[in-house]
Amino acid sequence: MRKITVPSVLILILIIGGCTTTSKVTVAPAPTTDAIDAGKILTAAFQQKAAEYRALCYQAYNSAYRSLDIFLQERTSKPPAIMTDIDETVLDNSPYQVHQSLQGKDFEQESWFEWTSRAEADTVPGAVAFFNYAASKGVTIFYVTNREERERAATLINLKKYGFPNADNAHLKLKTTTSSKVPRRDSIAATYNILMFVGDNLNDMDGGFEKKSTEARFRETNNHFSDFGNRFIVLPNPSYGEWENAIYKYNFSLTPAQKDSVYRSILKNY
Numbered sequence: 473m474r475k476i477t478v479p480s481v482l483i484l485i486l487i488i489g490g491c492t493t494t495s496k497v498t499v500a501p502a503p504t505t506d507a508i509d510a511g512k513i514l515t516a517a518f519q520q521k522a523a524e525y526r527a528l529c530y531q532a533y534n535s536a537y538r539s540l541d542i543f544l545q546e547r548t549s550k551p552p553a554i555m556t557d558i559d560e561t562v563l564d565n566s567p568y569q570v571h572q573s574l575q576g577k578d579f580e581q582e583s584w585f586e587w588t589s590r591a592e593a594d595t596v597p598g599a600v601a602f603f604n605y606a607a608s609k610g611v612t613i614f615y616v617t618n619r620e621e622r623e624r625a626a627t628l629i630n631l632k633k634y635g636f637p638n639a640d641n642a643h644l645k646l647k648t649t650t651s652s653k654v655p656r657r658d659s660i661a662a663t664y665n666i667l668m669f670v671g672d673n674l675n676d677m678d679g680g681f682e683k684k685s686t687e688a689r690f691r692e693t694n695n696h697f698s699d700f701g702n703r704f705i706v707l708p709n710p711s712y713g714e715w716e717n718a719i720y721k722y723n724f725s726l727t728p729a730q731k732d733s734v735y736r737s738i739l740k741n742y
């Protein structure tokens with residue numbers, strides 16, 4: 473996260489506005505703090521306003537259709553299932569990102585609970601159609617998320633609002649004792665043949681990505697080269713994820729200024 477001054481914020485808003493319209497630019501009221509997180513405003517703008525973001529989501533789900541059709545030709549003794557993440561995979565939480573950034577704040581658990589309790593998240597492009605297609609082919613969908621028990625009711629309301637299949641208590645696997653999805657995956661795999669994993673975080677696909685360094689995550693990604701677009705369907709999320717945690721070496725107590733220093737020390741420059 474970078475702290476920038478108000479004039480810089482106005483320049484950023486002008487740049488974003490200038491990219492999306494040729495009409496007169498309307499400048500938003502200046503924020504009450506100069507601690508706006510400009511990086512996360514830009515990534516939220518990408519998620520909400522870039523046709524390229526939508527195209528990447530379609531690309532991911534188009535791969536999912538092709539893989540599913542191939543996998544369904546293989547008969548197995550267990551019924552077929554798909555394990556999918558929720559946030560930034562089927563539901564779009566970019567308004568939360570904007571809300572926090574404009575107050576100069578990063579993720580906070582309590583404000584996140586307030587956001588999810590509204591059940592107002594829109595869908596990730598392509599998600600509703602794909603999961604309904606899979607359900608129509610007899611595939612059971614499991615929503616494996618690190619949302620918590622207190623978010624259960626609102627999460628189901630949000631999913632049902634858009635007609636996601638299997639949006640019920642039996643198929644919503646929330647975080648309990650661990651954020652790792654491996655135990656939940658294993659429990660589903662005891663009775664189902666999990667055909668594919670869908671998510672914006674590689675931890676949604678395989679435990680080998682969890683709590684690893686950036687370099688180790690790259691190595692693991694290379695090891696799974698042929699899985700991407702096949703068993704592993706990855707959605708874009710430039711705003712947050714294990715990739716960001718790895719950069720900070722999982723030190724969640726860093727201040728915005730300290731995070732800024734980390735970026736300055738590790739990124740390629742010339």
Ligand SMILES: [Mg+2]
Nearest residue numbers: 557559560672
């Ligand atoms: Mg996610």
